[in-house]
Amino acid sequence: MKNLTFSSINDLLDDIVRATMQAARSLGRAIGAMAWPQLLATCVVLALLITIVPLALTLFIAFMLVKLVVAAIVLQNRRDKS
Template sequence: MKHLASATVSELFNDIFKATMQAGRRLAHAIGAMAWPQLLATCVLLAILITIVPLALTLFIAFMLVKLVVAALVLQTRRARGQARPG
């Protein structure tokens, strides 16, 4: 098994830093080139996405848990009724 040299790890972090900085510069340039109404619409859409997506996922998980609990209770009562009857 190969061991990573510290120079290789350092180069990796340097490349990640350079790529992040380049992406940040491009984003800043794109934001600077936007008109005010376009910038406002972008901010509103981003805020809606940041708010709605986690809410939808949370509600989906909550309702799935409620469904599983109700299904387990229904199955438990049906099994209890089936065992109580002489067959």
């Protein structure tokens, strides 16, 4: 493995910033080229994704925790009976 130095970390951060700026410029050009109805539809879809994806992940985690708790209780009851 290569030794990390300040200059190698600095080069890596420069590459990350450069790639991020290039992506932002490309995104800005794409948004600038969109028609108003297309831009509105894109904003609505993006808003729905930002709203629904975290909600779905939260519900998934909550139901998995409930499932694990119920499974632990059932297993404990079965162990106590035998």
